[in-house]
Amino acid sequence: MEKESLFFTNHFSISLKHHLVLYYIFLIIAPFLLVILLSVSIMYRYTCRIYGDYLVTNLKSTQEQLNTAYNQYRDLSMTLYHNNTVDILAKKRITDEDWEQIRLEMSNICNANSKMASMQIEVQGTMVHAGTSNVSIVDYVNSHREEIVAEKGRVIWLPQSTYSPYPFGTYKYVIARSLNSKGKENIGIMYMTVDKSIFDDAFGAITMDGAVTYILHPSGTVLYSSDSSRLNQDFHIEGMAFTEKTGYFTKKIQGENCLVAYAKSYKTEWIQLVIVPVNTFFSNFQPVRVSIFILACIYVVLIFLMIVLMNRHIIRPILSLTRAMDRFAEGELQISEAETYKTREINSLFIHFNSMTKKVHELIMDNRRVEREKNNFEMQVLISQMNPHFIYNSLNTVKWLAVINKQSTIQNVTVRPDRALCKAV
Missing domain, CATH: 3.30.450.20 (PAS domain)
Incomplete structure (x- = not known):
């Protein structure tokens, strides 16, 4: 069970660089883009509300004139x-x-x-x-x-x-x-x-660019329009309903988002109508949009530059140190890394790592030397103990072979050294 847990931990772990990139994406870039989108949405709704109220007010005035x-x-x-x-x-x-x-x-x-x-x-x-x-x-x-x-x-x-x-x-x-x-x-x-x-x-006060004004007869015919090509035609836009006396809403017409403002006449039952493309509201905001775009570009460039600098001065040294530690763990004891990084903390890590590997190497070499000397000493002791026994046993064997073969001369020659070695042993 422990091995299985370790497997999943290693399998789904990600590198420090990827951590950094994900943090920047989800904690800096994504919130920034979200703030921009929310700001644009709020400005869009606020602008539509302001212009909607403005158009309804003008339509009420138009209605009074008519x-x-x-x-x-x-x-x-x-x-x-x-x-x-x-x-x-x-x-x-x-x-x-x-x-x-x-x-x-x-x-x-x-x-x-x-x-x-x-x-x-x-x-x-x-x-x-x-x-x-x-x-x-x-x-x-x-x-x-x-x-x-x-x-x-x-x-x-x-x-x-x-x-x-x-x-x-x-x-x-x-x-x-x-x-x-x-x-x-x-x-x-x-x-x-x-x-x-x-x-x-009557519609003279409505001078917005792109605005098209209408008067709809109760029969649904376009009684009046600032666009003469729409005169006397049936007015029908799917999903468009005028349920209140006055109001406004946004509607996509012919693929373009438009603000629709209307007012109903209590005398003639006509519907005064203004349709304005929403894009025309923001034509005067072009400098603001350019400024926001430039600021966004500068922001993205600075974030990219920050990622590059952090990768160069933090991520890359840490990865280099990680690789060095892996090689050290695999048995490459005489490893060392250059201590040339400008970041003080990172450079300190490399200094301590090099010092650690040097001391570990020296300690291992000392242990090997001590072990080798100990082994040599024991070998010398064994050798020193083994030589008298070996000579004594050899002479004793020769003596008994001489006895068996009835060679008294050889027997007499080996008796005296044999006694001396026996005393030594």
Whole structure:
């Protein structure tokens, strides 16, 4: 079990260099990047909130201007009742003088409002108009006659604009109402055409780069847009809903993050809408973004330089010392490392390591010398003890061989040395 634990410990252990790199990544670089991301996210949300509140405030002002314009044109249309024009139109027979008076009253109404291009009245199959007339507008109004009459005298803004080449080649909007007699019987219709500039002026305070303004009719048609190509089209963006009276949110439109601000009119039920690409908010922050980028680059370079210096002055010497200790552990006793490092603590480690290896080597050599001398001494003692015995035994063997062979001369020669060696032993 102990061996298995040791195996896993060694298997999953990492080097000092890798420890250092991981610490820098997770404790310095990653927090730095996280702080930058959080700062950008907070700035993004704060900027969207500031601009969202700004746009909603402007849309409320726009709504008030349009409501004022709505009331103004509604009151202008009521002038036909106040100056008895409707009573004249209700007569069974209208004289030329009556028609002339009606034209005069209509001209006065048109002249009183610079945004009004024309005014038409259709009654008893006859049409009388003041200002500039346009056939396409007449056809458009006729296609909505039933809708106008169904409102029973209430003012209605028709849901589309019509391009009129005269004057100045601009888009015109139709404000219509049915004309009813005192008995509430329909006697005809009246409609006025107003210039697109009425909406341009209302949205004049919104001058942000890239902003596109809209007015959506309750039917879903684009009644007005600063982008003329969107006029009279159905407005639909998936997932976009206007649940409150005013509000704003961010939405990806055609692959670009946009801020959408809106306000609903309580009079006309129109939806005033502004769509602004979020990137335009940060166009003025370009110097700040460049400064942050430069600081981030400097920070990364300094961290890299710090890692290089630590690797050179700390990691590399420690690894060198580790390799030297491994070689020493394998039996290479006469190893030494250069003591040339500028870091005082690291250099001290090398000095002590070299001193330790030198002393260990000297101690081992001393032990070997002492052991060798001891062995030599014992050998000499054994040799000194072994020589008399060897000679004595040899002479004794020769003597007995002489006795066996009955050689008395040899026997007599070996007797005297044999006795002397016996006494020595």
